[in-house]
Amino acid sequence: MFNDGLLWVAGLALGVSVVMTGPTRADALKDEIAPTGKLRVAIAISPAGGAFWSTKNEAGGYAGVPVDLGKEMAAQLGIPVEYVAHQNSGQIVDAVSKGTWDVSFMPKDPEREAKMSFGPAYEVADATYIVKPGSSVTNFQMLDQPGVKVAAVNNTTTMRGAIAHLKNAKVTGYQTYDEIFGLLKNGEIDAFALSRDQLNAMARKIPGTRVLDETFKQTVTAVAVPPNHPLALAFATKFMIEVTSNGTLRKAYDNNGLKDTPIRTR
Numbered sequence: 001m002f003n004d005g006l007l008w009v010a011g012l013a014l015g016v017s018v019v020m021t022g023p024t025r026a027d028a029l030k031d032e033i034a035p036t037g038k039l040r041v042a043i044a045i046s047p048a049g050g051a052f053w054s055t056k057n058e059a060g061g062y063a064g065v066p067v068d069l070g071k072e073m074a075a076q077l078g079i080p081v082e083y084v085a086h087q088n089s090g091q092i093v094d095a096v097s098k099g100t101w102d103v104s105f106m107p108k109d110p111e112r113e114a115k116m117s118f119g120p121a122y123e124v125a126d127a128t129y130i131v132k133p134g135s136s137v138t139n140f141q142m143l144d145q146p147g148v149k150v151a152a153v154n155n156t157t158t159m160r161g162a163i164a165h166l167k168n169a170k171v172t173g174y175q176t177y178d179e180i181f182g183l184l185k186n187g188e189i190d191a192f193a194l195s196r197d198q199l200n201a202m203a204r205k206i207p208g209t210r211v212l213d214e215t216f217k218q219t220v221t222a223v224a225v226p227p228n229h230p231l232a233l234a235f236a237t238k239f240m241i242e243v244t245s246n247g248t249l250r251k252a253y254d255n256n257g258l259k260d261t262p263i264r265t266r
Helices: 004-019 022-033 065-077 089-098 157-165 177-185 196-205 230-245 248-255
Strands: 039-044 081-086 103-108 117-131 149-153 170-174 191-195 217-225
Touching: 022 065, 022 230, 039 065, 039 089, 065 081, 065 103, 065 230, 065 248, 081 089, 089 103, 103 117, 103 157, 117 157, 117 196, 117 230, 149 157, 149 177, 157 170, 157 191, 157 217, 170 177, 177 191, 177 196, 191 196, 217 230, 230 248
Parallel strands: 039 081, 039 103, 149 170, 149 191
Antiparallel strands: 103 217, 117 191, 117 217
């Protein structure tokens, strides 16, 4: 269910629809949400996939839930879509002030909410740790010890959550999932903080690793637009409410290997 804040934004979307109608509204919206004439969708690339990460195929194209949502949003606006690839969500946040993207789908936290505007969430993921092959660590207490090296993707909500959670272990940020994957596989780090579904997939690729049972935070992924874009926020909010109810979001999940993953809104 959507919370009161999202209902308020949904009300904003309805209000904008009522006040601005016809070609005038459409032109004003396109000028704000797509000033270049294309809908520039910021995505983060990783082999992990999932509801937030996107992947790059051998032909140079992109796949992922954000890719499908961006394509559908551009189609509704009647404009082309352009994907702006980044290595992680932190880079997308850093780029918001540069005006290089128009919409994104990313994990949110209070720090990010101060830098951009978020609409409805479409995923709530449990964050935990995977430990290196052969590790004897089975719980958070054993992990949180002096000298333990924990990796996270740099400048992400999960990294900030891990830093707040671990009082003794050292959390270090790295730019890419691939880099951390190699470090974990080679035993150069003790653990990696990420969402449970992605870590479960990683565990299948690195024999001897273990995903811990406990959860240290929940990561909420939502549609986002640059700050001070009220028409764009209203449209993105209306869009997410519609795709959640009409099955488009479910289809995006199913098309990207998430058939068994429930849609969790908040």
